[in-house]
Amino acid sequence: MGRSIQQWLPFALPREDGAGPRGGFQGDVEVEVDAAEEVSGVPQLLRIAGARVRSRPLPAGDYLVGGRILVERKAAGDFAGSLCDGRLFRQLRYLKRSAPSSLLVVEGCPAYFERFWPPRLRSALLCVAVDFRVPTLFTRGIEGTADLLLSLGRRCLRSPGPESFAPSRARRVLTPRLRAQVDLQRTLEAVPGIGPGLALRLAAEFGTLDALRRAGTQDIARVRGIGSEKADRVRSAVQGG
Structure with a gap:
């Protein structure tokens, strides 16, 4: 019981x-x-x-x-x-x-x-x-x-x-890797339906725009809160960019 x-x-x-x-x-x-x-x-x-x-x-x-x-x-x-x-x-x-x-x-x-x-x-x-x-x-x-x-x-x-x-502590020392994550986050925030929270998760998961472009829809959809519909939207946006 x-x-x-x-x-x-x-x-x-x-x-x-x-x-x-x-x-x-x-x-x-x-x-x-x-x-x-x-x-x-x-x-x-x-x-x-x-x-x-x-x-x-x-x-x-x-x-x-x-x-x-x-x-x-x-x-x-x-x-x-x-x-x-x-x-x-x-x-x-x-x-x-x-x-x-x-x-x-x-x-x-x-x-x-x-x-x-x-x-x-x-x-x-x-x-x-x-x-x-x-x-x-x-x-x-x-x-x-x-x-x-x-x-x-x-x-x-x-x-x-x-x-x-x-x-903002994460941005105090902008190493090239961290700068790439910040740039990716800003890019993703412009995608319809992807707010700051999801953009941060995607940036932390993939790190760079090139890595996200190489990822498949299923890889993107596995990030918590994304799902298949938003994954398609993200992939279309970064491939077009």
């Missing part, structure tokens, strides 16, 4: 005196959610728990907690796929450039990971922790992820950091 939201989110329960959620911080927890994450169900659980949730396209990551910690959420299947095609490491590079603190949350039943070849999984997790210096936490499902984000938000309230989220 599945657990109720109250069992998964104990701090969301009202206090007996009616003074609000237990823990005292919940109403002050602020979480910005990438618009594409709304379908996951996690933002709804955060709202039920009393957190202040705002949905908008984020340049990197899926959740911005307390204005300074970017969280990338990966369902188990997506985590496996992103390891195989190298997408995870490109996303982590952009995550690290975009915020002072970042976190990777892998969501799914632990039994799922028994399908992995253990040395490969261990090597990937070591790379994330040591090379990228991004902590990785595992949750069993969306309820656990929501509870983790609430705990992270309460921690931000107790010990606020001096830095805040600053996407």
Whole structure:
């Protein structure tokens, strides 16, 4: 039998005196959610728990907690796929450039990971922790992820950091590679239906205009939030350019 939201989110329960959620911080927890994450169900659980949730396209990551910690959420299947095609490491590079603190949350039943070849999984997790210096936490499902984000938000309230989220940090040192990404982002923002958030994702995924031109429609469609229709539109635009 599945657990109720109250069992998964104990701090969301009202206090007996009616003074609000237990823990005292919940109403002050602020979480910005990438618009594409709304379908996951996690933002709804955060709202039920009393957190202040705002949905908008984020340049990197899926959740911005307390204005300074970017969280990338990966369902188990997506985590496996992103390891195989190298997408995870490109996303982590952009995550690290975009915020002072970042976190990777892998969501799914632990039994799922028994399908992995253990040395490969261990090597990937070591790379994330040591090379990228991004902590990785595992949750069993969306309820656990929501509870983790609430705990992270309460921690931000107790010990606020001096830095805040600053996407412009990625542009302070414009290496040729980064300049190419910025140029590609600006080009893509002119494509109908491709806003700043999707343009940033595509730029982070492909890096240069030439690489995007060489990509097939299916490769473009695999970027989260794009889909086949927008992929056709993007490919037509860059091929014509």
